[in-house]
Amino acid sequence: MNTKVLLAASLVAVFVIGIYGTYAVAFAQYMGNVGSEGQTGSYTLEEALEIQRRRVAAAEANPASGSGTPYLDAGGVVGASVIAGAVFGGIAGAFFIRGRSGKYAAMGRG
Template structure:
């Protein structure tokens, strides 16, 4: 394929995706409860600290609950990493074994 056409198409794609960026705006969360008219409540810093203190106390009272992240579960961190390593490792191993034989393999290497 012509390199100039490929470069032009990729630049057009980058600028097209960049034009959608102003549409996707992230808004910061307001402190407090939002009323029916959109007004925010009176959720002060002291109330937020009290709620966080209650959460820490509840976690200390029940240490078996943990952080809630299932590390050894298949849907957790280590489980997902192990599944990904098995899938991508299998694909890499298959490609490695296929690359050692065939029409373009170096002569005398197996």
């Protein structure tokens, strides 16, 4: 009986979270700066396209800059993953080693 109630409550919770999740709407970023009285600036689509053209031209002029994501750097994706793995792996290793001995370890093992 309790498992049926728990299953039904869990199912209702999943549906309710799904319904409320649809209310989260992402709004597009406004173009331009907001003035002192709340009005938006005169940042038009043409100005935005011109800025993007300048960015593309600057990237083509300096191909050594790449995408800007240093994958093999310590501050990049792989470097940060290795450092995080080493830190958390060291902590997990310490817990595993300490767990093999002590007051609550199973008798006859280790």
